[in-house]
Amino acid sequence: MTFRGWLLDLYLNQEEGLTLWFIGEDDRRVCFRQAFPVSFYAAGPNEQLRALWKRVAGKKGVLGLSRRQKQDVFVADLVDVMQIDMDSPASQVSLFREIEAEFPDLTYYDADVTIGTRYMARHGVFPLALCELEVDGNQLIQSIRPLNTRWDLTPDLPPLRIFELKPDCDPNRGKVRLLLMRTDRFARHIPLDPAGDYLRLINEALADYDPDIFVTDWGDSWLIPFLNAQSEEKGIPLQLNRDATRPVRWQKETTYFSYGHIIYRPEEAHLFGRCHVDRKSSMMWSDYSLAGTLEMARVTTLPIEKAARVSPGQGISAMQVITALEEDVLVPYQKRQVEEFKSGMQLIQSDRGGMIYQPKVGLHMDVAQVDFVSMYPAVIIKGNISPEVPLPDLLDPAREELGVVPLTLKPLYQKRVEIKQKIRQYPPDHPMVATLKERANALKWLLVVCFGFLGYKNARYGRIEAHEAVTKGGREVLLRAKEVAEAEGFEVLHMYVDALWIKKKGCNRPEHFTDVISKINLYTGLTINLDGVYRWVAFLPSKTDARIPIANRYFGVFQSGEIKVRGLEARRRDTPIWIAAVQKQMIALLGQARTKAELSACIHEAFCFYYSSLEKLEKNLVPVDQLVINGKVSYALEAYKASTASVRAARQMEAAGMTIKPGMRIRFIYRKGEPDVFAWDLGKPIDPLEVNKPKYIELLAKAGSAVLAPFGISEALFREWSENRSIQMKFNQTLFN
Amino acid sequence: MENSLIPFSTPLPSRRFLAIGAHALSNKMLELIAKLSLMQPVTVLDCGNRSNMYSVAKMIRPYTSDPVRVMCNIRLSRAFTCYQVLAMLQAVAANPPQEPLVVLDLLATFLDEDVELKDAQRLLDQSLALLTQLSDSAPVVISVRPIPLIAHQRAILLELLKNNVDVCWEEPLALQAAQQIQIPLFG
Numbered sequence: 001m002t003f004r005g006w007l008l009d010l011y012l013n014q015e016e017g018l019t020l021w022f023i024g025e026d027d028r029r030v031c032f033r034q035a036f037p038v039s040f041y042a043a044g045p046n047e048q049l050r051a052l053w054k055r056v057a058g059k060k061g062v063l064g065l066s067r068r069q070k071q072d073v074f075v076a077d078l079v080d081v082m083q084i085d086m087d088s089p090a091s092q093v094s095l096f097r098e099i100e101a102e103f104p105d106l107t108y109y110d111a112d113v114t115i116g117t118r119y120m121a122r123h124g125v126f127p128l129a130l131c132e133l134e135v136d137g138n139q140l141i142q143s144i145r146p147l148n149t150r151w152d153l154t155p156d157l158p159p160l161r162i163f164e165l166k167p168d169c170d171p172n173r174g175k176v177r178l179l180l181m182r183t184d185r186f187a188r189h190i191p192l193d194p195a196g197d198y199l200r201l202i203n204e205a206l207a208d209y210d211p212d213i214f215v216t217d218w219g220d221s222w223l224i225p226f227l228n229a230q231s232e233e234k235g236i237p238l239q240l241n242r243d244a245t246r247p248v249r250w251q252k253e254t255t256y257f258s259y260g261h262i263i264y265r266p267e268e269a270h271l272f273g274r275c276h277v278d279r280k281s282s283m284m285w286s287d288y289s290l291a292g293t294l295e296m297a298r299v300t301t302l303p304i305e306k307a308a309r310v311s312p313g314q315g316i317s318a319m320q321v322i323t324a325l326e327e328d329v330l331v332p333y334q335k336r337q338v339e340e341f342k343s344g345m346q347l348i349q350s351d352r353g354g355m356i357y358q359p360k361v362g363l364h365m366d367v368a369q370v371d372f373v374s375m376y377p378a379v380i381i382k383g384n385i386s387p388e389v390p391l392p393d394l395l396d397p398a399r400e401e402l403g404v405v406p407l408t409l410k411p412l413y414q415k416r417v418e419i420k421q422k423i424r425q426y427p428p429d430h431p432m433v434a435t436l437k438e439r440a441n442a443l444k445w446l447l448v449v450c451f452g453f454l455g456y457k458n459a460r461y462g463r464i465e466a467h468e469a470v471t472k473g474g475r476e477v478l479l480r481a482k483e484v485a486e487a488e489g490f491e492v493l494h495m496y497v498d499a500l501w502i503k504k505k506g507c508n509r510p511e512h513f514t515d516v517i518s519k520i521n522l523y524t525g526l527t528i529n530l531d532g533v534y535r536w537v538a539f540l541p542s543k544t545d546a547r548i549p550i551a552n553r554y555f556g557v558f559q560s561g562e563i564k565v566r567g568l569e570a571r572r573r574d575t576p577i578w579i580a581a582v583q584k585q586m587i588a589l590l591g592q593a594r595t596k597a598e599l600s601a602c603i604h605e606a607f608c609f610y611y612s613s614l615e616k617l618e619k620n621l622v623p624v625d626q627l628v629i630n631g632k633v634s635y636a637l638e639a640y641k642a643s644t645a646s647v648r649a650a651r652q653m654e655a656a657g658m659t660i661k662p663g664m665r666i667r668f669i670y671r672k673g674e675p676d677v678f679a680w681d682l683g684k685p686i687d688p689l690e691v692n693k694p695k696y697i698e699l700l701a702k703a704g705s706a707v708l709a710p711f712g713i714s715e716a717l718f719r720e721w722s723e724n725r726s727i728q729m730k731f732n733q734t735l736f737n
Numbered sequence: 738m739e740n741s742l743i744p745f746s747t748p749l750p751s752r753r754f755l756a757i758g759a760h761a762l763s764n765k766m767l768e769l770i771a772k773l774s775l776m777q778p779v780t781v782l783d784c785g786n787r788s789n790m791y792s793v794a795k796m797i798r799p800y801t802s803d804p805v806r807v808m809c810n811i812r813l814s815r816a817f818t819c820y821q822v823l824a825m826l827q828a829v830a831a832n833p834p835q836e837p838l839v840v841l842d843l844l845a846t847f848l849d850e851d852v853e854l855k856d857a858q859r860l861l862d863q864s865l866a867l868l869t870q871l872s873d874s875a876p877v878v879i880s881v882r883p884i885p886l887i888a889h890q891r892a893i894l895l896e897l898l899k900n901n902v903d904v905c906w907e908e909p910l911a912l913q914a915a916q917q918i919q920i921p922l923f924g
Contacts, residue, residue: 104859336824344774344790344811351790457817458851464815639887 003133004147005030006158007125008212009242009273009303010116016140017088018115021242021273022131023158029210029242031273032133034141037063038092038118041070041081041330042099044106049082052103056084061091072109072330073388073404073461074337081109081330089115109330117318120301121325124149127297127304130156150299151411153418162290163211165202171222172681179223183209196234199227203238212274213290213304214240219278224248224269242273255663264663268309275304282308284445291435292442299412299443312445316408316453319446320461323408332460337387339464350468354497355475357482358549359539363710364493365596366508367501367556369531369564370517372477374444375498376451377413378526379473381406385454387463394476395525404461409450416443417527474498481520481528488516494539496552501537508533508559532558535594538710540567543702546714555707557591569703576699578626582613583703590707603711610704614722617696620688624669627696628680631666645670649679656682670695697722753868754878755898758908761842761882763787769878770839771796774810778836780829781813784822785842787880788813819846819860826867833874840868840879844895848888861894865901872903 005022008029013019017036024030042052056062063085069078086092096111120126123144130147148155163183167176179190179198186205190198216223224240228248231238240248251268265283269276277293279285284292285308297307300315301322307315324331342350372378379385383392386403402410419440426433453459455467474497481500482492490502507513513530520528537556542548553567565571565587570580589606593599616622631646637660640647649668650660652675660666667680670692678686698719705718756762771793773779781788790808797807812834816822822843829838843864847857868877879902884892899905 104856334820335818336820338816338821338825338828339814341780341812341814344793344808344813345805347788347790347813348794348808457821464817636887639885 001135003030003032003135005131005133007127007129007131008158009275010119010127011272012088012090012115014088014090017090018119019243019272020141022133023160023212027159029212029273031243032135032139032141034144035087036089036115036119037085037087038089038110039083039085040092040096040111041068041083041109042103042106043072043079043081043109044103048103048106052099052106053082055102056095056099059095061087061095063087070109070330071328072332073324073386074332074335074463079330089118107336108333110325111333113321113325113331114302114318116301116303117321118325121322126150126299126301127307128155128157128294129298130158150301151415153415153422155298157294158212160213161209161211162213162215163206163209164215165219165223166217167223171218171226173683181205183211185209196230196236199231199234199236199238202227203236206239210242214271214274214276215290216276216278218280219276220268220281221266221278224276240276241271246272253661255661264661264665265309268305270305275308277305277308283311284442287445288438288441290438292438295439296442296446299415299446312449313453313456315446316450317459319408319412320404323404324461327404327407329404335458335460335462337463350465350472352468352475353471355478355495356497356551357478357492357495358551359494359501359554361539361541361546361549361710363536363538364501364503364534365536367493367503367534367537368507368510368513369534369537370481370500370502370513370520370528371531372481372498372524373417373527373529374413374447375474375477375526376470377409377447379470379477380450380454381410381413382525383469383473385466385469385473387454387461387466391465391469392473395473405450405454405466409447412443412446416440416447419443477524477526480524484520484523485516488519490516494551494554499531532560532562532564534558534564535591536596536599537564540706540709543715546709555587557587557593561591563587563591568706569699574630574632575703576627576629576696578622579696579699579703581626582610582700583707585609586704586707599711603708606707610700614697614700617693617700620691624686624688624691627669627691628667629669631668633660633662633664633666635662636660645677648675649677652677652679653681694723752876752903753872753901754876755902755905756878756880756908757883757895757906758880759882761785761787761845761880762908763789763841763880764792766839766841766878766880767792768796770811773837773839774807775800778810778812778834780834780836780838781811782822782825782829782838782840783813783815783842784840785845785882786815786817787841788815816846819849819852819857819864822846823860823864823867826864826871830867830870833871835875837875838871838877840877842881843879844881844884844898847894848884848891850888854891854893857891857894858897861897865898869901 003024005024007020008023009021011019013033016033018034020032020034022030022032042049053065057065066083068081068083070081072079086095100108124146125131125144131144132147133144134142136142164181166180168178168180169176177192179192181188181190181202190201192198227238249270251270253265253267255264266281268281282293293308294304296315297304300307300318302310302315302318321331379395383395384397384399384402384406385392386405389403390398392398419436423433423436423440451470454462454470455464456462478495482495485492485500485502490504492500492502494501510530510533517528517530534556535558537554540550540553542550550567555563555565555568557563568583569575570583586606586609589609590599590602593602631649633646633650637647637650637654645668646666650666654660669678669680669686670676671678671686671690672692676692701719701722702715705713705715708718709715767789770779770781775797793811794804794808798804801807814825816825847861871877881895881898884895
């Protein structure tokens with residue numbers, strides 16, 4: 001039988017190898033199985049390989065053993081390896097565990113490649129790929145071929161059935177009374193009645209609607225554990241999986257270090273035959289939502305449930321592994337390649353980051369911001385920077401044939417550029433624009449992390465020298481751009497890694513910058529775009545010394561009226577919502593000014609708004625939940641010697657019996673007296689009169705003064721006024737002596 | 738630089754020295770590297786991202802008119818996982834240097850909880866065997882930091898290391914505390 005449909009889910013089974021769920025073109029949801037033999041490799045001294053051969057020959061699941069010569073990217077010549085062919089991925093996993101413990105000194109390849117990645121590399125099939133299958137009478141897939149690719153700009157996508165279920169409030173803060181259930185066919189509020197009728201209702205709705213994507217809020221941390229426990233306690237069955245033979249699969253909680261932050265990921269609930277996406281556990285949901293998640297799953301081949309939750313780094317890693325498998329390059333299990341020896345001088349010269357040219361502090365009118373499009377990925381592709389390729393001479397590649405890393409990035413980079421071009425073809429309010437933007441954002445994050453991943457210790461295709469070559473290329477590009485801009489008579493006000501802020505008398509329209517942009521494109525070989533022309537932009541100084549400029553700390557208003565803010569309190573995750581909102585509104589009021597002359601009236605308006613906000617705070621008119629500070633603990637609590645506000649709040653939660661893990665977000669409010677913080681997630685109410693108002697005035701004054709500093713109002717003066725509503729004039733005593 | 742708190746006098750004899758202290762005694766080890774590099778080539782294996790060559794350059798500047806030449810006396814490589822530490826030592830042992838070998842923050846990557854303790858122990862055993870071999874031809878100076886509370890299950894690794902060196906020096910607690918106290922502005 002021939003079947004056409006979209007791949008939704010794929011997982012291991014102990015019998016045939018794989019279980020695959022499809023959404024048919026006829027809207028049926030169909031499950032097939034498929035045999036999937038896999039191979040992995042071992043390399044090392046001959047005597048150890050002989051011992052391994054003897055150990056595994058004839059073992060259950062082993063289909064064959066042979067000697068091969070294969071390419072390890074970190075070794076110039078082909079390496080001799082022993083190939084172990086297994087009948088299924090499940091038996092490969094269990095045999096590898098055994099032999100790794102017994103032969104730890106051997107080098108292993110292709111030993112821990114995920115099943116989705118292997119499947120993609122062999123059949124070219126990925127999540128939501130439209131496929132054509134030949135299936136036998138036992139529902140076993142005999143052959144499969146994709147009818148579209150990961151790089152299609154407007155892929156043919158299935159009509160997904162999406163089922164949303166969420167509690168009526170944050171379960172960490174209050175008592176949940178209702179569950180809100182919504183699909184494209186119905187929406188219901190279900191009370192949590194003691195008899196458990198809600199379980200029957202959910203079960204019936206799931207059976208009737210048969211969703212593909214089960215979207216929840218707090219599904220991993222609260223909703224699914226709660227529903228499962230209630231189902232067991234009340235003896236009312238609840239079938240969350242489409243595959244009725246399986247229970248929910250729980251993935252352990254974890255804490256990890258990523259881009260300078262300790263991140264905590266709670267336990268995850270994974271379903272079989274459909275996908276569970278918990279919006280509260282999906283780290284990038286606010287950036288790219290469901291459309292971006294599906295795009296991420298398609299291009300990376302990660303399962304949809306995983307693509308929603310993991311960092312983009314895992315996506316890039318999976319893509320590099322696919323490239324390696326497609327190119328018949330070995331996938332190392334443990335990277336052992338080390339940095340080449342350098343002299344102390346060479347380390348100083350090479351171990352540098354992006355180029356920064358400190359801004360000219362103050363207010364500037366008619367400034368253009370020009371950005372290189374995905375600069376580091378572009379440098380990687382242009383310079384062919386990959387661990388196995390000799391390093392480029394600045395931007396000129398050492399060889400033409402692309403290495404694993406640029407080969408992986410090139411289609412991704414091109415797809416993002418094409419999606420962005422497509423966005424420009426629609427009017428801004430067109431319904432396609434939001435979806436395309438979410439997809440472009442998902443691709444952006446993959447491109448953003450690919451550079452860091454080259455230097456990441458556990459990256460299979462990482463190499464520190466390649467990482468350094470990228471920043472070196474980036475610095476060269478920016479310097480060339482600066483030379484071009486200055487030669488064209490522009491003043492360069494600021495440069496930050498991949499962006500320049502330039503101005504020239506008489507240039508205040510986008511078309512005035514077209515020529516310089518074309519010349520930069522030509523001279524660097526990379527694409528640079530006009531981000532916009534600012535009516536005005538203010539570069540801020542250091543908080544501790546007004547004479548010192550700070551890179552990437554600015555705010556400004558584009559000619560379109562759009563406001564751009566970087567490095568201010570409004571951009572920080574830990575800033576209370578209300579303080580961020582006041583700061584943004586002050587900037588918005590300043591943003592009404594079209595000329596320098598109009599600014600003074602706007603400054604007055606911004607200050608009045610600040611004053612009214614201050615009064616609201618003093619009169620207890622600010623809702624307490626908008627004063628919550630979103631802190632974090634990066635270590636286990638016992639490791640802290642000094643006690644920060646977040647740690648003090650976390651200790652309150654621990655004392656209340658809650659488990660605190662490194663990387664967890666800790667929400668708290670500053671309160672009067674002792675204890676001086678109130679842990680928000682204890683779930684108790686706080687009397688607004690207990691709020692430590694002087695502390696919030698201090699925070700508000702900091703945020704407000706950052707906005708007014710470019711207009712000559714110092715932070716100290718602003719704080720003094722905020723605290724006392726007057727300013728004490730301080731005279732220099734010597735004047736009177 | 739002359740008043741180093743670490744009781745190593747140069748030239749170093751061919752032995753294995755271990756220094757234990759907060760931050761793997763980074764500043765003191767960089768002083769040692771600077772001091773050695775003024776006189777002779779030195780090989781540095783950085784296992785904890787501690788090789789701040791800007792500091793070394795500043796330290797040597799008052800003692801030489803040719804800082805670039807002195808900085809070129811330093812030959813270094815960095816490892817970011819314990820698998821890489823072993824691979825780096827294997828690479829060095831294949832062509833053992835005759836000049837002093839300084840290993841910075843040796844245990845840092847062995848405390849990584851992604852690596853099982855038994856694997857970390859096996860890799861450290863092999864690394865220590867190579868360090869012993871290397872100390873036959875040149876002095877080996879190793880620095881580590883005390884095992885943090887959060888990784889107390891891995892304290893055995895430090896014991897293993899202590900048992901495999903000739904001289905072990907631990908930064909006295911008083912010195913550690915003194916470094917944390919701000920010197921009073923007025924006498």
